[in-house]
Structure formats: C-alpha cells, structure tokens
Amino acid sequence: MTGLPVVRGGTGRRGTRPAPEPPDGPPHAPPGGGVGDARRPDIDDLYHHSRLDLVRLALFLVDDVPTAEDVVQDAFAALLRRHGPELDAVDAPEAYLRTSVVNAARSVLRRRRTVRAHVPERPGHGPSADEYVLLREEHRTVLHALRRLTRRQREVLVLRYWSGLTEIQIADTLGLSPGTVKSTASRALTALRRHLEVSP
Template sequence: MGRPVIRARPPAGPQPGPGGTPLVALLERQWMPLVRLAALLVGDADAAPDVVQDCYEAVWRLQPRVSDPEHFVAYLRKAVLNRSRSRLRRVRTVNRFLAQARPEDPVPPADRALLAAERHRELLDRVDKLPARQREVIVLRYYLELSEAETAETIGVSVGTVKSSAHRAIATLRRTLEEPHDQ
C-alpha cells in the first residue's frame, strides 16, 4: 500500500458532498472510528477527541485532494496513532516530573503520634486484663521477642501450651479491641 496523495494546494474545483467537500465528508464519516481508536490508544476517552482534532487540523491546513479515500483513511489512522504516542510520552514525562517533585515521605498527620500512643495504651490495658498465663506468653513472645521454646522454658510449660495460650490471647485482644470503648 502506498501513501495517499496529499497536495499542499487546494483542490481544483472541489466536488461538494454532504459536508461541503469530499474531504469534509470523509472527515465527518471517520470522526467516531478515529475517536474510538484514540481512546483505546491513550486510555482516556476525554482526551481522544483532542487527539483526533489535532490530526484534523493538520490535515485541514494542507487541504489535500482525496484521490483514494481508503489510503487517506489509513493515513488518518497513522496520524492518530502517532499523536496518541506523542500524548502518552508527554503524560509519562509529566508524571515522572511530578513523582520527582513530590516528597518521598509525606509529612504525617500532626495527630498520628497521639493516636498511636492512645492505641498503644489501650492495647496495654487489654493485655493487663488477660489471664495470667496468656499475659505472660504475650509479653515474653511479642514484647521481649522470645521464641516459643524460650517462652515455654521461662514459664515452665510445654511449647504447645505457649502456642495455645498465645492463640487464645491474640483472639481475645482482637475481639476486645473491636468492641466499642464504652463497655
């Protein structure tokens, strides 16, 4: 397939079609298919008409004589493809710039430390309310970071007892922390 013939001068004696000229009629017929193509290429239905409009403006400036409509439609598709690629490159460049401009670690909310301290205090209150063995297991396993075997040896129970006590304690803590505070 060869390239469409596009001449820089206006066609001699344009034949009026439904849109005024053969070029206008062709552009009107191809508008929606090209917009759908652009939407799929750029992934943005709102930007797609702009991409196609840019192509149409470039074609209109040339005022080509449409001698082979099929080749001309192929030319328009290629133009939409190229404009879509350009748009995606610009968007990637902008996103890269914005990513560099954003701080790596956003400033945490001012009350974050206060909320964490409150949550920590609430957790410790709930741990204090656990039965003695469960409380001992939780403190040794998760606060002192002892292994199950070390915890079992320290308390003087089996590893299985440490596992089951830890499981029951964690289940109790989850359940009580999910309850409303006024109980």
C-alpha cells in the first residue's frame, strides 16, 4: 500500500461547489503570495490553501462529506475567534488546524456512538450523492475498510498516507509517542490489508 486514495472536489458549507481540481493539475500555491513575498499568511490565505485538503482528511475520519465540511469550517472559525485573522501568535497554523480537525472528528464519532446506542440506524442508509461524486469505487472500498479499524489506527493511517505527515508530526498531532505511532501504523496496515482482501 503506497498511500490512501486521493479524493478530489467538495461542496461548500453554504451549498456552493468549488470547481473540481484537474487529476494531474499543479499543487496548491503556498500561502502568502508569489516568489519573494515575505508577508506572513493570514487566515484567508490559509483557508484558500488548506481547506480542501482538510475536508478530505476529515472525510476519511467521519465518513460523510457534509460532516467533514462542518468539522473543517468549525476549526477555521475557532482559529479565527482565538487568534484573529493575522495568526501572528500561531507558530504552525496548518498543524494547529489538523489537530483541531482530528479532535472534532473524534467528538463527532463519540456522539454517533451515543446516538446509535439509543436509536437504531435506519435501514437502507447509504452514501450521499456528494460522496459518490467525490469518491470513485476503489476509494469507497478503502473508506469502508478504514471504518473497520480502531479510531487510533484510522487516524494514524490517514495522517501518514493521506496527509503525508512524519511519525514525529503524527505523534504531535495525536498526543502519542513516536514509538506508539510506528507500532500502531504497522498493526493498522496489516488489518487494512486483511479487510481489503475480504471486501466484496
């Protein structure tokens, strides 16, 4: 397994839909302007540069597009409320947002478990239309297999193979030791391969 599948596109929280990214298009330009621009990126730059990647990260954690978008929107809103638009007091805003998204995703999953313990899931529930637009069949297969991992295993794999973080960065994001990250990733990959082999 060389990496989790790339999910492209997305819908805005207010119902707007950004234009899909070309499959082989250039990567996002770094926030802060062109070459030689030393201006520190503000929250607008960060939103433009990072929002879609964070929505894709959240989608692998919470399984559905509207919730993923809400998680990311709330993370940006909390960052703005706490630090203002200039972000002068934040050393690593993107790392801050990733941690916020992971923590918010955990809260979503905890609430879902509580609700499902009292209200059975409706029969016939399936992916939303937006999810079918964003995810090809092989992507949905991987997402289905990820759902069968433990929360920590899923977080470590998504951060490693989707977000491309190092073991140290994952440890900082999740509050774990690098050794725990490494061992969790190894067990998670073994479990994921097993689930993919038996997927229909």
